[in-house]
Amino acid sequence: MNKWRCSVCGYIHEGKELPEKCPICGVGPEEFTVEIETPALKQAGKRWKCTVCDYVHTGDMPPDKCPVCGVGSELFVLLLDEVLELTTEAVLAAGLDTANSAVDKISYGLYIITSVKDNKFNGQCCNTLLQLTSNPLRVSVCLNKNNLTHEYLMDSGVFAVSMLTTSQSEAVSRFGYQSGRTTDKFAGVEYISGKNGCPILKNCLAYIEASVLPDKIVDVGTHTLFVADVTAGRMVANQEALTYSFYRSIK
Structure with a gap:
């Protein structure tokens, strides 16, 4: 049995086949990617990644077409599990198709991003937080446009980041695998309101509060990149x- 992850809201579907639509945000099967493969599939052969939707196929050859987004086998790249001898010839032969397996190795943390709108607040799990400069202390965060937290952040221009410890993996499920439009994610969660009004998880590793720079909001397609000045933290x-790599290793 596979686990399929909705790329819009993070909902996890378990089963041999993709769901007809996401029960949380309503998107179709084309927005789902394989989150965790069964051990039997992992041992079956090579792993091929669709460069369009990130679906991973296991076998000696890529599939004729992607079962998620429908593109042909020419848009699949081999994910290398073995060590490659790096030579000049290998560098000259590299391109965008081979870069996808390299991008998979970028290290990410896991954070809870919260924001406010009309005295209401919401939060989501995010792995795209990045420190940009030290003076001024400035960060960026990239959020999916379909997420409720994105809507709140666009409205208020402020957010807080609760950084997680390795013992807080349950927060990833709570804030990442369900929508704030249908679920009160903070029910039963201890939090404190920050100076900017955004909730901060009380038992977090560390936190920061930030104010978005209006002239540095960038549309990057399915997501929006927000550049912000840090206003407080501790x-x-x-x-x-908690890192994304560690989280996947224990799931």
Whole structure:
């Protein structure tokens, strides 16, 4: 049995086949990607990644067409599990098709991004937080346009980031795999309102508050990139930070 992840809201569907639509945000099967493959599939052969939707196929050859987005086999790239000898010839032969497997190795943290609108607040799990400069202390975050937190952030221009520890994987499921349009994600969660009104998880590793720079909001397609100045923050616990790689290893 596979686990399929909705790329819009993060909902996880378990089953051999894709769902007809996401029960949380309503998008079709083309917005789902394989989240976790069964051990039997992992041992079956090579792994091929669709460069359009990120679907991963296991087998000696790529599929004739992607079962998720329908593109042909020419848009699949081989994900290398073995060590490649890096030579001048290998560098000259590299291109966008081979870059996809390299991008998969970029390291990410997992964070809870929260924002406010009309005295209401929402939060989502995010792995696209990045420090840009130290003086001024400036960060960026990239959010899917379909997410409720994106709507709140566009309206208020402020957000808070709760950084997670390795013992807080349940927060990823709570804030990442369901929509704030249908679920109160903060029900039963201890939090404190920050100076900018955004909720901060009380037992987080650390937190920052930030104010978006209106002239540095960038449309990047399915997502919006927000550049923001950090206005406050504090370390809370001396523990290991939760990374995306660690989270996947324990799921």
